[in-house]
Amino acid sequence: GQQLNQSPQSMFIQEGEDVSMNCTSSSIFNTWLWYKQDPGEGPVLLIALYKAGELTSNGRLTAQFGITRKDSFLNISASIPSDVGIYFCAGPFSGNTPLVFGKGTRLSVIA
Amino acid sequence: DAGITQSPRHKVTETGTPVTLRCHQTENHRYMYWYRQDPGHGLRLIHYSYGVKDTDKGEVSDGYSVSRSKTEDFLLTLESATSSQTSVYFCAISRQVKGYNEQFFGPGTRLTVL
Numbered sequence: 490g491q492q493l494n495q496s497p498q499s500m501f502i503q504e505g506e507d508v509s510m511n512c513t514s515s516s517i518f519n520t521w522l523w524y525k526q527d528p529g530e531g532p533v534l535l536i537a538l539y540k541a542g543e544l545t546s547n548g549r550l551t552a553q554f555g556i557t558r559k560d561s562f563l564n565i566s567a568s569i570p571s572d573v574g575i576y577f578c579a580g581p582f583s584g585n586t587p588l589v590f591g592k593g594t595r596l597s598v599i600a
Numbered sequence: 601d602a603g604i605t606q607s608p609r610h611k612v613t614e615t616g617t618p619v620t621l622r623c624h625q626t627e628n629h630r631y632m633y634w635y636r637q638d639p640g641h642g643l644r645l646i647h648y649s650y651g652v653k654d655t656d657k658g659e660v661s662d663g664y665s666v667s668r669s670k671t672e673d674f675l676l677t678l679e680s681a682t683s684s685q686t687s688v689y690f691c692a693i694s695r696q697v698k699g700y701n702e703q704f705f706g707p708g709t710r711l712t713v714l
Contacts, residue, residue, distance in 0.1 A: 520698075522703075529708075530707060530708070531692075531707050532643070532690070533705070577642065577643065581700055587633055587645050587648050590642050590643040590644075591642060592641065
């Protein structure tokens with residue numbers, strides 16, 4: 490099936506550092522969504538992107554919709570311990586189709 | 601909070617037994633989804649529903665059936681559970697935003713099949 494490729498698979502960073510992760514697809518997406526999952530919880534929507542080139546922020550998080558519409562980036566500035574979790578990218582291939590998810594980037598923050 | 605609850609939250613069962621997981625929503629959303637989450641695989645779609653009695657298969661539907669007899673409830677059934685169905689199961693609903701669906705997830709059900 491169609492896939493989203495997320496990288497890196499995991500990251501260990503020091504508290505206060507900035508983090509960058511990305512998601513790529515072989516197909517064009519019209520929407521990119523970024524989710525975070527805390528241990529033992531369901532994924533929570535962080536940011537949604539709707540236009541190629543769009544740059545959207547949510548607090549210390551910034552996400553960009555790539556110009557080619559085949560990639561997206563998520564940056565976290567000045568990481569803190571509660572940023573720990575798994576970050577997923579997702580997108581629908583058309584308006585009402587179910588989302589396809591990447592396999593996630595597991596973030597660990599060392600205090 | 602999208603008003604989604606899942607029950608049970610944890611279940612241990614034996615191979616060959618039937619299991620039904622329930623997803624309940626309070627906001628009258630048309631679309632509902634069942635995913636499973638396993639290490640190394642992320643979230644994979646099992647089945648979804650686009651209305652009462654309207655359902656369709658997802659990527660990993662073998663061994664699972666679903667039913668939606670009313671808008672607020674979406675049931676996932678394992679007719680005869682197998683150890684490979686040990687997983688965490690998430691229900692989700694979607695809201696239409698700018699013509700595209702944004703999905704919101706329930707808290708999950710951890711199922712262990714012995």
